[in-house]
Amino acid sequence: MHSPQWLTRSLETEVVNDATKARNTLSANQVHHPDGAAMSVEERLERIEQMLATLVQQQTIKEWYTTAEVGGLLGRAEYTVREWCRQGRIRAKKKPCGRGKGGEWLVSHEELTRLRNEGLLPFRSAAFAVL
8 A cells, every 4th residue: 555645755854854853862972083083072071171271381381491491482492592591691599499599490481471572681791792
C-alpha cells in the first residue's frame, strides 16, 4: 500500500529537520581545530584557560624584574641583560645576596618601559667606547 504523497514529504521533512538538529547539536558541542580535529567544548575551555593563565603571567606588572625576567620579556639572554646593567646601558640596581660582594641586578618597571620605548642608553664611560 502506498502512502499519500503529502505524508511521504512530511516524513522526509521530519528526517531532514532531525538530521539538521543533530548536526547543529554536534557543532555546538564540538569545535573544529584548524588542524581538522574536533575538540569538545570542555577541551576548548581548558585550552583557553591555559592560554589565559600564561598571558596573565606574562602581563603581570611587577615593581622590579630580575635580569632573567627582563631577558625573557625582551627576547634576549640573561647574560646580555646583565652586561647592559654592568655597562650602564640600562638603569639597574644591585640587590645584595648572601654570596660574596656581588649581588643580583634588578631593573625597575619604569626602566623596562623606557628600554622598550627608547632603547639602550649610551655607554656610561669612555672605557667602554668603541674605537
